[in-house]
Amino acid sequence: MNEPGLSEDIRSGQVVFLTLIICILWILCILGNVLVCLVIYRSRRVQSTTNYFIVGLACTDLLFAITALPWITGSILVGKWPFGDFMCRITRFLQHFTLGVTAFVLTSICVDRFYTIIYPLTFKVTRGTSKRMIGVAGFVSMVFSSFSLYFYEEVVITKNNVSFHFCPTYISPETARWAGVGYIISILIIQYTSPVVIMIVLYAKVFHFIWRHSGVCLQFQRTMNSVPRTKVKMVKMLMITALSNVVLISPMYFLQLIVGFLTSTPIDNFWYYACVILVFSSSVIKPAIYMCYNSNFRRGCREVFCMSTMQCYRREQYTITNISSLGRRNHIGVMNCTSQLSSPSHTFDRAVRDEKNSWPLNGTVPSTSI
Numbered sequence: 001m002n003e004p005g006l007s008e009d010i011r012s013g014q015v016v017f018l019t020l021i022i023c024i025l026w027i028l029c030i031l032g033n034v035l036v037c038l039v040i041y042r043s044r045r046v047q048s049t050t051n052y053f054i055v056g057l058a059c060t061d062l063l064f065a066i067t068a069l070p071w072i073t074g075s076i077l078v079g080k081w082p083f084g085d086f087m088c089r090i091t092r093f094l095q096h097f098t099l100g101v102t103a104f105v106l107t108s109i110c111v112d113r114f115y116t117i118i119y120p121l122t123f124k125v126t127r128g129t130s131k132r133m134i135g136v137a138g139f140v141s142m143v144f145s146s147f148s149l150y151f152y153e154e155v156v157i158t159k160n161n162v163s164f165h166f167c168p169t170y171i172s173p174e175t176a177r178w179a180g181v182g183y184i185i186s187i188l189i190i191q192y193t194s195p196v197v198i199m200i201v202l203y204a205k206v207f208h209f210i211w212r213h214s215g216v217c218l219q220f221q222r223t224m225n226s227v228p229r230t231k232v233k234m235v236k237m238l239m240i241t242a243l244s245n246v247v248l249i250s251p252m253y254f255l256q257l258i259v260g261f262l263t264s265t266p267i268d269n270f271w272y273y274a275c276v277i278l279v280f281s282s283s284v285i286k287p288a289i290y291m292c293y294n295s296n297f298r299r300g301c302r303e304v305f306c307m308s309t310m311q312c313y314r315r316e317q318y319t320i321t322n323i324s325s326l327g328r329r330n331h332i333g334v335m336n337c338t339s340q341l342s343s344p345s346h347t348f349d350r351a352v353r354d355e356k357n358s359w360p361l362n363g364t365v366p367s368t369s370i
Contacts, residue, residue, distance in 0.1 A: 015076055018273050022073050025280050029065045032287030033058040039300035049130040050234065053109045054290070056134040057102060061283035064098040072276060081167040085154035088167035092152040093145050096187060099249060099279070100141030103195040106242045108133045113235055114202040118209050144190055151180050169272045170259040184256050192253050199242050206235055237293035241286055248282040251275045 036058040040051050071091045075081050081088060112125045125133070151171045157164045171180030210232055252275040290297045 014270050015079075018076055018270075018277070019073060021277055022069065022076075022280070025277065025284050026065055026069060026073075029061060029280065029283045032284060033061050033065075035301060035304065036287050036290065036297075038304050039297055042303065043296070043300050049112060049125045049127055050109060050238070052127060052130040053105050053112070053134065054286075056105050056137075057286060060098050060101045060105070061286065064094060065280070065283060068094040068098070069276075069280065072273075075167065076273060081154060081165045083167075088154045089149045089152050091167065092148045096145035096148050096191070097141050099252075100145055100187075100191040101138050102245060102249075102282075103191050104137035104141060105134060106245060107195040107198050108137060109238055110199045110202045110242065113238060114206055117206050117231060117235065141191070144187060147183055151183055170256050181257075181261060188253050188257060192249070196246055199246075203235075203239050203242070207239075210235070233293060237289060240293070241289050244285050244289070245282045248278045248285070252279050 037055055040055055068091050071083055071087055074083065083091075108130075112130070115123045115125065152168060155166045155168055157166070171184060255272060255275050291301065
């Protein structure tokens with residue numbers, strides 16, 4: 001039996017394929033986003049305002065993976081919706097809610113990078129401000145997504161005295177045709193179009209600012225660049241994250257809009273579930289992007305899995321993980337000052353060379369590196 005507005009049921013081969021892909025993505029999503037939270041929680045060095053936003057993204061992806069995706073997968077396996085009207089509404093609410101939070105948090109990250117790089121003295125996003133921005137993003141998304149509790153409802157179709165239950169992937173025209181289409185359009189504008197436009201404009205200005213200053217400074221000295229290289233790498237990573245998210249969630253929004261206008265034209269169920277997989281893939285790609293573009297995250301992952309060959313982070317220790325050639329030749333580093341200043345023969349202990357550029361202190365100096 002087919003869902004109203006969509007074509008005949010997906011075939012058994014497609015069911016196996018979709019279920020297998022979703023299960024693999026689910027495992028990768030849980031592992032990747034939990035790892036992101038653990039790395040940022042364990043390391044003080046990466047507990048910056050931007051990484052607070054990244055934790056918000058990871059928690060949003062985990063929320064969708066744990067609370068919404070299992071019901072969608074169950075409906076694929078069974079071929080109908082066996083979970084009732086309440087879970088149908090909640091699942092669609094969580095679907096819109098998580099997409100909205102992700103879009104708003106990515107926009108907040110873009111605003112943070114814009115002011116940090118171009119106007120560092122005008123506005124500074126503190127840790128408290130970042131937490132409030134995440135809270136506002138969640139509240140606004142919840143307000144707009146709450147209307148889905150009204151528009152989405154379980155549909156029961158009776159054929160040959162047999163009832164078939166479905167949770168529509170679009171707003172049912174029997175509920176409110178034009179009101180439902182208007183809601184989908186408003187969601188498209190508020191949770192998709194507006195954030196995309198804001199991110200394009202701000203990231204374009206950031207890119208132009210970095211490119212202009214880099215070109216001017218290269219005429220004199222490379223190290224005179226007013227934008228630190230670490231910030232440039234961070235902007236590249238966040239731009240790729242935002243771009244991948246926009247590309248992967250676009251089919252879902254436009255499919256719902258098309259089905260809302262063309263309810264008389266059948267559309268294969270397979271395409272809707274393919275859009276769900278694309279949306280869910282964005283939750284898996286984010287940790288992979290962090291792994292590729294952030295050395296601190298890679299170091300934190302090794303720390304979590306006890307694979308680090310260096311003593312990169314321990315409580316009550318200060319760690320130097322990089323050292324210049326000048327420092328290696330002259331044995332420059334942090335040492336325990338146990339000798340008197342008047343005894344030049346004991347000024348520096350050369351035994352620290354065997355500790356792979358890591359100099360622990362016995363004091364209570366706070367850790368600053370991952």
